[in-house]
Amino acid sequence: QSVLTQPPSASGTPGQRVTISCSGSSSNIGSNFVYWYQQLPGTAPKLLIYRNNHRPSGVPDRFSGSKSGTSASLAIRGLRSEDEADYYCATWDDSLSGPVFGGGTKLTVL
C-alpha cells in the first residue's frame, strides 16, 4: 500500500488532454513539493516535473504539474503514442522522514 494514492490506470486518444491525480496527506503533499516521474516500458524512471510545476530541460511543455492542498495532478496535453508509460508522483514525508512514491498510473494511448 503506497503512501500516495494514484489511479492505477488512465487512457486517452492522440491529441487529447489527460490528467493523473495524486492524493496524500498533511505530512507529505500538504507540506512539501511534489514531483512526477515517467517510466517507459523496460526503462528506469525519468524526472518529468519537479517542485510542483517545473519541467527539467528537455521535457516538452505538453507536460504540466499542479498542487492544491494535499493533492496534486499531472496534465498531459496533445497526447502522443510515445507518452504511453507509467507515471509516478513523489514527495517527502515529514512523519516517515523519507521520500515516498505513489503506486503509479499506467497511461494507455488508445
Place this chain on the structure above:
Amino acid sequence: EVQLVESGGGLVHPGGSLRLSCAASGFTFSNYEMNWVRQAPGKGLEWVAYISASATTLYNADSVKGRFTVSRDNAKNSLYLQMNSLRVDDTAVYYCARALSGFADSNYYYYVDVWGKGTTVIVSS
C-alpha cells in the same frame, strides 16, 4: 554526461547476502546525497536507503532496517548497498539514484533527479 551504473545483482537464496555497487560519473559525486530505490516485479517504486554526501547520515526504510546498509566511497565515486538476510520479497530491480535538496520559496525540497538503469536482485530457493 551524468551517469549512474549499477552492478552486483543476481540470484540468491533466502537468508543470503549480496552487495550492490553503483559507479557514478559526469558529476562531482562527493557533493551529492544518494539513494537506493527498488521496484518489485510489476509493482511501484519504493525508497530503500539514503546516505548524505559526506556519509555522516544514513537512513533506511523500515522494510530493510537492520538488514541493509548503504555506504559510499567518494574517492572511488561509488555507492554501495550491502544486503543481508535477504527475503523473497526483496526481489526487485534496485536503482541507484542521485538526489537534490535545498530550499525554494522558504520550503525544503528533496528529490531524485538522476536514476541509473538498475540491477536485478532475485531472492528464491
